[in-house]
Amino acid sequence: MRVLNLVTNADSRFFNQQVEVLEKRGVEQTTVALPTPFEEGDGRRSVVDYLRLLPPTLRHSMGDYDLLHANSGLTAPAAVLQQGLPTVVSLWGTDLMGRYGPITERFSRRCDAVIVMSEEMAVRYGTDCHVIPHGVDLERFTPADREAALDLLGWSPDRRHVLFPYPKERTVKDYPRAERIVEAASRQVDAPVEIHTVTGVPHSSMPTYMNAADVLLLTSVREGSPNSVKEAMACNLPVVSTAVGDVSERLDGVSLSVASDDDATLAAGLVEALETRRRSDGRERAYEVSTTRMTDQLLDVYRDVADK
Incomplete structure (x- = not known):
């Protein structure tokens, strides 16, 4: 399977862990990150900054991919404005419940599958979605002296x-x-x-x-x-x-x-x-919530969307 990833911050630790685990499971991935550099703090990016993700998304969507995975609802507009690939969107929390929540909701509803991190988010989202939180690497995170x-x-x-x-x-x-x-x-x-x-x-x-x-x-x-x-x-x-x-x-x-x-x-x-x-x-x-269990569930969503 080949997946095109969209992400707001290519340095996100849980996103990179997801990429690493999926690669071990045989998923080939290309990542397109928001061109505007990520800075710590809130409110540093505008709607215009997020729209800058659209041109590189359109270019890459012409490639040989099975699906597009929009990581964070703030990448959902770019995901759905390309029409060549089926889309999965993962909502991380602040994207749904923060100031850009209405934009996230509007565009994520046009995706083929929606993933949220918790039951609370599922209730907040209000329609069909998959609850798949980011997994934890139990081999890396383990009790020590x-x-x-x-x-x-x-x-x-x-x-x-x-x-x-x-x-x-x-x-x-x-x-x-x-x-x-x-x-x-x-x-x-x-x-x-x-x-x-x-x-x-x-x-x-x-x-x-x-x-x-x-x-x-x-x-x-x-x-x-x-x-x-x-x-x-x-x-x-x-x-x-x-x-x-x-x-x-x-x-x-x-x-x-x-x-x-x-x-x-x-x-x-x-x-x-x-x-x-x-x-x-x-x-x-x-x-x-081990990475193994969460990856199994994510791959099930991928297969379902790609098959349809």
Whole structure:
């Protein structure tokens, strides 16, 4: 099978993981990325910027492909304006629930198949779609020795470490709220507490951060199916998160992990994780969203669309 990918950010870690896994399964892929460079932060791209994806899409759509996969609803307009290839669109979260949501909805409904990341998004979308979250690589993200991880990063073993693996500038991640929650929790923990923002490091290095940290904190305003939560689960790292996307479903029954929209509850979850310093049992639940299982489902959608 040959697939033409459209993507807003060619450096997206979960997109590149998807490409890598599909290539191992024999899928040949070409990627066309939005010409405007991606910058951290919100609101940096305009509608005109997204329209610049159309000319290269039209050129590549004349090639020998079985289908076009629009990764992010913001690439859906370019996907449907070419008429030579059947189209699959994956909605990632902010594209559907952010300021360009109406555009995403309008054009994604003209695609042959729609994929969303969570049941919440499926309800929001409102018509037939496939719920296939991005998978987690259980071979890469696996529990490892914490002391060795702390030593590699130069983090003090006498401190408590909260991992916030996002840039402070992305308003949808709400770093100020994370700071407030950490500050509230630190007053109840009998040890210094540090919050670590981690961005721009190789994806292969993230398991080290996951295994060194005491807890992962996510305070996003909205999400689809955040990979950082699933990757933390795979490393048995406790997770404290706002109840966005599919987080509540993923953390249901996982020890030392909390999904809530109440700051006091989130702070209490941090305190428990930071005081006990135990690992969670999240890896057992992470098998539900392994790259193997998610890729099987994605390939089923590809075959169905290509056959039609």
